[in-house]
Amino acid sequence: MGEEVGEEGYYTLSFLNSEGVLLVITSVLIELVRTALQNAKTAGELPLDDDNFPVQIETPRNKQFGDYSSNIALTLKKAMGLNDSRDIAQRIIRHFPDSPHIDHLEIAGPGFLNFYLKPTWLHDAMLTIEAQDTAYGTNTRLEGETILIEFVSANPTGPISVVNGRAAVLGDVLASLLATQGAEVSREYYINDALNSLQLEKFANSVAIRYAQFLGHPVVVPPADESSQETLEPGTPQTDPAKAVLHFPKDGYRGEYVKDIAQSIFEEVGTHLETAPAEEKSDYFRTATLKQMIATQRNALQAFGIEFDTWFYESTLYTENSVEQTIESLKAQEHAYEKEGALWLKSTEFGDEKDRVLVRSNEKATYVAADIAYHANKFQRGNTKLINIWGADHHGYVARLKAGVAAAGYNAKNLDIILTQMVSLVRDGEAVIGGKRKGNVIELKEDLVDDIGKDAARFYFLLNSYETPATVDVELAKRQTNDNPVYYVQYAHARLANILRRAEEQGFQLQPVSVVDRSLLIEPSELDVLRKLTEYPNELTSATNEYAPHRLTRFAMELASLLNGFYENCRVLPGKDDPVSAELTQARLSLVNGARIVLRNLLNVIGVTPVEKM
RNA sequence: GCGCCCGUAGCUCAGUGGAUUAGAGCGAUAGGUUGCGGUCCUAUAGGCCAGGAGUUCGAAUCUCUUCGGGCGCACCA
Known part of the structure; x- marks a missing residue:
C-alpha cells in the first residue's frame, strides 16, 4: 500500500534537488525498489506475478538501520510463498538501479532492506525550507474542504474550568492543523441558552439572591453537603434590619463568580431592580447573567489564546423556527412517529440502539431535536465537514446525534465526533469533586493561565493524547512550571x-x-x-x-x-x-x-x- | 446486566496501518561544560508493555478471555 499511503500524504518527504525539481524521497525509493523488482523478474530471479506489488518505505526507529528501510522482501516472501527473505533481498539488491541519492544498501535482520542516503539530499532540503519559509510544512490536500470545528461549548452557568482546557487547546490546534492542510476552517462555540432550560433559570435566580444581598438582605445558605452547616450570611455591606431574610436554594449555584456577577449588576443598576415588577426582574437577570457569563468565558478563552469565529446561540434555533422545521421535515420523511403522547425519531433505522423522543408529551422539544437542527444548520452554512469535541461522558449520545443527522438527510460520515477522555482534578494530591453548583470550580484562567501563562498552559495540555484519561493537579502544574x-x-x-x-x-x-x-x-x-x-x-x-x-x-x-x-x-x-x-x-x-x-x-x-x- | 475507553520504567506519559535492540520528560546515580545565553550536554540504573490463550516467520500493536480503573445506558442538558 506504499503508494496509496504516499498519496494520502503519510510519507511525503519532499525537497528540491540542485536543479530545483521537487522530489519526494519516499516515492523515489519506491520507484527504485519497483524497478529492481522488474529487473529481477526479467532476469528470471523473482517469480513476480503482480507488477504493482505494494512497496512500503518506512523510517526505522533506530538510525543504524539506515535513513529508510523497506520490508519488501518479507512481504514478498509471504505473498509468493518463498522461503528465504534474506535471499530475496539479496536478489533485489543485485538488480538495484543506480541512483545519485543512495549511498549504499544493506540487508538486516530477517531481510529488511536498509537504505543509506547521501547527505546531499538533506542539504538540498534546506532550499525547500528557505523557499517556502512560513509555508514550509503546509500542503493543499484538503483544499476545497470547509470544516467547522465546535468545541468547549460549556454551559453558560459558570466559568471555563481547567477541565475544559484540554478540549479547548485540542480544538484550537486541530483547527490550525487542518488549515495547514489547505482546509478552510472555522471555530465555533455553542451556547446552550435555550429557554426551556431550567438550569439557566436556577442560575439567574442564584444571581438574583446574591444581588438582593447587596441591597442589605441577609441570606441563609443551606449546607452544601453532609459535612457542612447551614450558614447565615449578612447583607452587604451590612444587613438592613428592614429587609427580609432570603433563602438560597439548596440546588443553587454557590460559586464566588455568582457574587461577582451580582455585584456588577448591582454596580450597573443600583437598587433599581428591587422595586421592578417580577417579570421585568427575572428577564433582566436572565439576560444580564447570560451576557456576563459568556463575556467571562470568552475572556478566559482569549487569555488562553483561543478566538472563536462564531458564538452560536441555541435559542436562535427556536426563534428562527429551525427546530420546528427540522421536526416537521422528519415527520414528512416518515422518520418520526407518535407514541404515548410523544413524538419519536426512528433512530434505530439509522444505527441507534433505540428510538428517541423528539417532542415530549408536554410538547416541548428535546435537546436532541435542537441538536439535529443545529447540525443541519451547520451543513446548510456550506460546511463539508463537521468536527465536534466532546467529553467521553457524552459517548452514549454519539449514535443518537449521528442517527438524527442521517435522518435529516445528511451524511453522518461528515460529522466527526472526537471524545476526549476525562480530566480529573486534584489539588495537592486530594481529589477535587468539582461542580458549578457546589461552587468549587477550578478556573482555567484564574487558577492556571494567570499564573503560568498561556504558553506553558497550552503546552502542558498538549503533552498527551486526548485518548488517555488525565489527572491535572493545578498546584503541581504551577510548582512544576x-x-x-x-x-x-x-x-x-x-x-x-x-x-x-x-x-x-x-x-x-x-x-x-x-x-x-x-x-x-x-x-x-x-x-x-x-x-x-x-x-x-x-x-x-x-x-x-x-x-x-x-x-x-x-x-x-x-x-x-x-x-x-x-x-x-x-x-x-x-x-x-x-x-x-x-x-x-x-x-x-x-x-x-x-x-x-x-x-x-x-x-x-x-x-x-x-x-x-x- | 449491556456498551465504550484505559492499564507500557519510581512518577507523568509516547509508541497500537504487526517488523530489525520498546522510547521521552521528570526523578535517581556518575561525569562534563563558565557558554555563539547553563532553562545545557554525556553516560548509567530502571520494563515477563496488567495476567492468560490464540493468529503470524514476527505481536505493546490484531482476536478471544480474566482482572483492575473510568465513563455511559432519560420524554436531563
Missing part, C-alpha cells in the same frame, strides 16, 4: 534567533542557501537536525490525520534536543579559541535559519509564542 518542556523548546528557538543576531553583529550576512557550500555540513549532529527538519511536513500531516496535536509537542522537544546537541558540537560563529572558517559559518547559519523557520512554524501551529529572547 520550570520543568515544563515549553521552556526547553522556546529556549531553543531563542538561541537560534540569538545566533542569527550575533552573526549580523559580527558582519555575517545570511546568504541564500543556493550559494552557500552545503556540502560542509557533515557532522552527525548537523545531519540529525536536517533530517528532523525534513520530517516536519509529514509530522503535520500525521498529526492532522490522527487528530493528534500532541505529536507536535513531542516533535518540538525532539527537535530542541537535537539543536542542543548541534549547539554543543558545532560552533557556528568563530570564537576566541574556536576558529571556524567563514564558509562553514555561512553553511551553519543556513542550517540555523532553517531550524528557526521550522520551529517557529510549529510553535505558531500550536499557539505557543516563538520568543526571540528569554
